[in-house]
Amino acid sequence: MCNNNDIFNRIFQKASPYGLAFISSNGGTGKTTFFKFRFLRDAVKNNIPFHIFCRYSNQMEITASTFLLSKPSYSKRQNKLLDKCEVQKDGDKFIYIVESETGRKLAQVVNIFGQSYYKPFGNTIGAKRALFDEILAENGEYCPDEINKFNRLVFTMARGDEYHVVGLYNNTTPNFDYFSYYGGKSYNTHVSDSGAIFIYFKANQFSREDSEPDKKSIQAIIKNTLYNDVYSNNTFVQFPVFHRADDLKNSKTFFKLEIENRIFKIREKDGYLFLQSCKPFKKSKKKTYSVNSPSRTEIKQLPLNLRIFLAKYKQVARLKTDDINNTIFVKILCEKV
Numbered sequence: 001m002c003n004n005n006d007i008f009n010r011i012f013q014k015a016s017p018y019g020l021a022f023i024s025s026n027g028g029t030g031k032t033t034f035f036k037f038r039f040l041r042d043a044v045k046n047n048i049p050f051h052i053f054c055r056y057s058n059q060m061e062i063t064a065s066t067f068l069l070s071k072p073s074y075s076k077r078q079n080k081l082l083d084k085c086e087v088q089k090d091g092d093k094f095i096y097i098v099e100s101e102t103g104r105k106l107a108q109v110v111n112i113f114g115q116s117y118y119k120p121f122g123n124t125i126g127a128k129r130a131l132f133d134e135i136l137a138e139n140g141e142y143c144p145d146e147i148n149k150f151n152r153l154v155f156t157m158a159r160g161d162e163y164h165v166v167g168l169y170n171n172t173t174p175n176f177d178y179f180s181y182y183g184g185k186s187y188n189t190h191v192s193d194s195g196a197i198f199i200y201f202k203a204n205q206f207s208r209e210d211s212e213p214d215k216k217s218i219q220a221i222i223k224n225t226l227y228n229d230v231y232s233n234n235t236f237v238q239f240p241v242f243h244r245a246d247d248l249k250n251s252k253t254f255f256k257l258e259i260e261n262r263i264f265k266i267r268e269k270d271g272y273l274f275l276q277s278c279k280p281f282k283k284s285k286k287k288t289y290s291v292n293s294p295s296r297t298e299i300k301q302l303p304l305n306l307r308i309f310l311a312k313y314k315q316v317a318r319l320k321t322d323d324i325n326n327t328i329f330v331k332i333l334c335e336k337v
Helices: 005-015 031-046 057-067 076-083 146-158 175-179 218-223 227-234 305-317 324-336
Strands: 020-025 050-054 086-090 094-099 105-109 130-132 164-169 199-203 252-261 261-268 273-277 289-290 320-321
Touching: 005 020, 005 031, 020 031, 031 050, 031 057, 031 105, 031 130, 031 164, 050 057, 050 146, 050 305, 057 086, 057 094, 057 105, 076 086, 146 175, 261 324, 273 305, 273 324, 289 320, 305 320, 320 324
Parallel strands: 020 164, 020 199, 050 105, 050 130, 130 164, 252 289, 273 320
Antiparallel strands: 086 094, 094 105, 252 261, 261 273
């Protein structure tokens, strides 16, 4: 059985000093399970209650029930801990996880969209932590004005006290609202100018068996597809239509372009225009432009004539990248020109 607890414990220690931590890994590592039981165990044994964030009120009850739902992969120790807990409702707005024997409130599920409702009540359980799983909405299903509502909810629950929020996600897209808002700089572990920490890591996928899956199994089949790079290697979603394998050595470079938080060379070969990764701080005579919002960059905006230049290649499906993991940036660029 693959056990990543040593990795997760180091991640937890690294994140703990920060009020806001965004933690991303490849899928299937067990990070959600680790943080769930770490928070729950600390609540039971050390009296450190916590909040569980979800987006909408209609998700609250199922979030609480799912939190206590046993799974075949859980150990006897984990199931024993779950057996000590139950869901308790106080109307539709207040849903708790409590210790069955004593009724002690261990956790409260709160929703971001309804944050204004909690303001008169504040932090009713004295929570010092919050866990927000799937903080990156993979289908783009953020609630309206989510970032501002998230901030107001945190201020309501924290007031002037110590409070830590951990957001978990798989790093499938750079177009990530929280990443942009809290000043993420790169897709490696770092502390942003806002003081939030972004932690990226890879780990083995959790398995109950020591051996590799049978070659005919669905797991083995998916491992032989492009999706495996996204799920197993913590890379971005891939769009093969924007990929063209080519050797760009000695090809013409027109200029450099900032897309999200990456800089690319814009190069031409055989009638195709390519985005190619480059070192952002390497000295170059080529001008650098940006397609990011002016509020998110200090780099000069891409001029109209160059937008038209890029759009011509887009219209004939000749805007590509030589790296399959960068295809999402081509997609973002196509949406902007």
